[in-house]
Amino acid sequence: MWGFGDAYERYVGRWSRPVAVEFLRWLDAPPGRTWLDVGCGTGALTETVLAHARPAAITGIDPSEGFLERARQRVPGATFEVGNATDLGGRTADVVVSGLVLTFVPDAAQAVAEFARAGSYVGSYLWDYTSGMRMMRLFWDAAKDVDPAAASHDEGLRFSDVSGAGPLRALWTGAGLRDVEVTGIVVPTVFRDFADFWEPFLGGTGAAPAYAATLPPEQLDAVRDLLRSRLPGEGPIELTAKAWAVRGSR
Template sequence: MWDGGDAYERYVGRWSRPVAAEFLRWLDVPPGRTWLDVGCGTGALTETVLAEAHPAAVVGVDPSAAFLALARQRVPGAEFEVGTAVDLGDRTADVVVSGLVLTFVPDVARAVAEFARVAPYVGSYLWDYRSGMQMMRLFWDAAKDVDPGAESQDEGLRFADVSDPDPLRALWTGAGLKDVEVTGIVVPTVFRDFADFWEPFEGGTGAAPAYAATLPAEQRAEIRELLRSRLPQQGPIELTARAWAVRGVR
């Protein structure tokens, strides 16, 4: 699911960048701090930290070698290392952040505890898979109309225990973090046309594209045409994406 850096960029990497910028403005960390971006992927958040937060240093950590290879090309001012959210070893930083990561971590509580162990300031954001990330919501609603088996793969159902405000707040307080706050960040996601909307779902990278790759071609085509019928037939497709952001201090 996580072997295609370019495919991920086309799917949601391009939408993570505007969320990252709003997220960092909300965190409001003073300049000159050291940052650790856990689950850095292709470097969207890391790149934004360099551009917006004026850090002393920033290190991105991710288990995917393919993602890290693309991140090194895109973000030359940062360091990138192989690693996982649940075991950060002897790393330390002033700030730990993670973007769009925790829903894919096997032990989320352990990961947040690791964040709080290595840094005094911890922030994260996740898509609102239930209703706020419109491109994904449209896909899963169409998929369930075509394939009853899609119900078990729907991220809005699978990740509700992590990616809603109350679970996020509970994870942060459960890790001993204080002054915990949660906010919503909404950004526009404008697609040139239907091809720009649909083709990333054929890329195989990410939960929805990985599910789509398991389907027979006929079922994928049925989902595609159902989505086409539900979206504007001419001009750009103007949607929005909401992420839930959380922050706390040790």
């Protein structure tokens, strides 16, 4: 799990933390509230809540005991328990949040219904896989040019029913939440050079790296070369990553 966490950090964890900060700023929940972080993983959003939102208490839940173990070591001051988004086990909190989780949940509508039962204020965010998460978009577009079968792995296609302004708004209003608002959060993703951009795709963790791991070496090299030809050849590679965020109240 430590190896997994390190690969995740290099691939996308380093870019998801600034999104968590912007999301909490936008959520603007008052201090002194109780929080539930659903799908907390290794605690990236949980620790950001502790640092920026002055919670009375925060619990992170996740189905993965391995992630929770790492979260407990990394994030003192929070409680971490095994749990599932579609059944929060009767838990309640003033604020229920989830960061980059709903695309992993087989029944997102059931999960949001649980969020709305458990919390007075409910917020979440997901990458804009279809276009704004540039690093992933560039990868999948190059992969599909080399291997048309990559389309069945492309998160922009697989998650279009959940990740987007319209789908998130529909999920929140469908769960009976009120004052629903959706916004785009854009953060800079600046890579030192092409190696800093490409090597995290070889770490096996995340949908694109997992797909890359299945490619024969010639095809993997072809994807790399296509990406290199589409990115600046010299100096840092300055891209952006966009997430869709949604909030509502019960």
